[in-house]
Amino acid sequence: MRKKIKNNVDWVGKIDWELREFHGSDFSVNRGSSQNAYLIREEKTVLVDTVWAPHAREFIDNLKQEIDLKDIDYIVTNHGEIDHSGALPLLMAEIPGTPIYCTANAVKSLVGQYHHPEWNFKTVKTGDTLDLGNGKQLIFVEMRMLHWPDSMAAYMTGDNILFSNDAFGQHYAVEELFNDCCDPCELWYEAMKYYANILNPFSPLVTKKIEEVVALNLPIDIIATSHGVIWRDNPLQIVQKYAQWADAYQEDQVTIVYDTMWDSTRVIAHEIAGYINKFSPDTKVRVYNLSNTDKNDIMTEVFRSRAIAVGSPTVTNSILSSVSGWLAFLKELKFKNKKAAVFGSYGWSGEGNKELRAKLAEAGFEVVEPEVRANWKPTREELLPSEAVARALAQG
Ligand code: FEO
Numbered sequence: 001m002r003k004k005i006k007n008n009v010d011w012v013g014k015i016d017w018e019l020r021e022f023h024g025s026d027f028s029v030n031r032g033s034s035q036n037a038y039l040i041r042e043e044k045t046v047l048v049d050t051v052w053a054p055h056a057r058e059f060i061d062n063l064k065q066e067i068d069l070k071d072i073d074y075i076v077t078n079h080g081e082i083d084h085s086g087a088l089p090l091l092m093a094e095i096p097g098t099p100i101y102c103t104a105n106a107v108k109s110l111v112g113q114y115h116h117p118e119w120n121f122k123t124v125k126t127g128d129t130l131d132l133g134n135g136k137q138l139i140f141v142e143m144r145m146l147h148w149p150d151s152m153a154a155y156m157t158g159d160n161i162l163f164s165n166d167a168f169g170q171h172y173a174v175e176e177l178f179n180d181c182c183d184p185c186e187l188w189y190e191a192m193k194y195y196a197n198i199l200n201p202f203s204p205l206v207t208k209k210i211e212e213v214v215a216l217n218l219p220i221d222i223i224a225t226s227h228g229v230i231w232r233d234n235p236l237q238i239v240q241k242y243a244q245w246a247d248a249y250q251e252d253q254v255t256i257v258y259d260t261m262w263d264s265t266r267v268i269a270h271e272i273a274g275y276i277n278k279f280s281p282d283t284k285v286r287v288y289n290l291s292n293t294d295k296n297d298i299m300t301e302v303f304r305s306r307a308i309a310v311g312s313p314t315v316t317n318s319i320l321s322s323v324s325g326w327l328a329f330l331k332e333l334k335f336k337n338k339k340a341a342v343f344g345s346y347g348w349s350g351e352g353n354k355e356l357r358a359k360l361a362e363a364g365f366e367v368v369e370p371e372v373r374a375n376w377k378p379t380r381e382e383l384l385p386s387e388a389v390a391r392a393l394a395q396g
Helices: 053-066 088-094 104-114 184-215 236-245 264-279 295-303 321-333 352-362 385-394
Strands: 003-006 009-011 014-016 033-035 038-041 045-048 074-076 100-102 121-123 129-133 136-142 152-156 161-165 222-225 253-258 284-289 307-311 339-346 372-375
Touching: 003 222, 014 053, 053 088, 088 104, 100 104, 104 121, 184 236, 184 295, 184 321, 253 264, 253 295, 264 284, 264 307, 264 339, 264 372, 264 385, 284 295, 295 321, 307 321, 307 352, 307 385, 321 352, 339 352, 339 385, 372 385
Parallel strands: 045 074, 074 100, 100 121, 161 222, 253 284, 253 307, 307 339, 339 372
Antiparallel strands: 003 009, 009 038, 014 033, 038 045, 129 136, 136 152, 152 161
């Protein structure tokens, strides 16, 4: 179904209400998502991106309601990942010679995925242009590592639309399509979750790219993302937010994350939580059990925290696999400028805290000295260091 974006530019993507996970199970999708594709009809007709492979047939059928596919002069593929390129095989079977504008890296990924080296690729670099007629152009901007080496954006002069692909997107299904029409709390939460769980490792590049795009001095009326809402009302607000998020972002929050076998580590988690506001009354405190809370939502809370505490009981000379798996993901996300503390219970050998310390240090956290370590069920005496842990996390 087509939706008007501006003048001769229409949205022709897929609102994917059923989607519940993304990148395998690496990213939970709680509110659905969309794969946004766009059709530009100036003197030249241009398709910008497509949809995920399972929706390819529906996408092509809908597109045929709009135009004769043979009228498409150019295809722009901003990113080769299959959620945006998945309809290319069906499309190219119908219009095989149509030029595909993309980066050199995108050619590698498209050929690797679809095995069609004969497609008519036209590789572009930052600053290259494509004439649309009617005095309008597309200007290409490479977005290397935001979030793949092949990522690119395209800016449309005249209508001042930035087709940003994954950057500035959210996994958030809304029929309303524009940022001024949807629930702002949901939108900002989903935008932050997307940044924290996908883009945060590339924050230094985000900062550089924003500086580069701002220096181009291009007026931007619309940021047309490839997932979620399109930024139409004050579109630069999401650019400004990305600049903040990329700069070792934190709020006044402490988050406590744990898993527990027989409740002892849970008791310590809540003991620490109860002391935080004694030392810092305005600090937000959040406590999450990894076994019953979405890992990506917890990661979003870590993203906005200035300190965390992580707890696990000792099990088979190590920590629970739920906690070690989560810590591996934490390391990938490269959070900066955050403190951490450790806690846990044990019955026999008791190496859990040591392992937590090592893994948090590897993940780039400044691990504070105080810790809570309790044998079997924590006694009042064993819980006493909870106050020192809370003080270390709450201050500074
Ligand atoms: Fe939305 Fe990197 O694909």
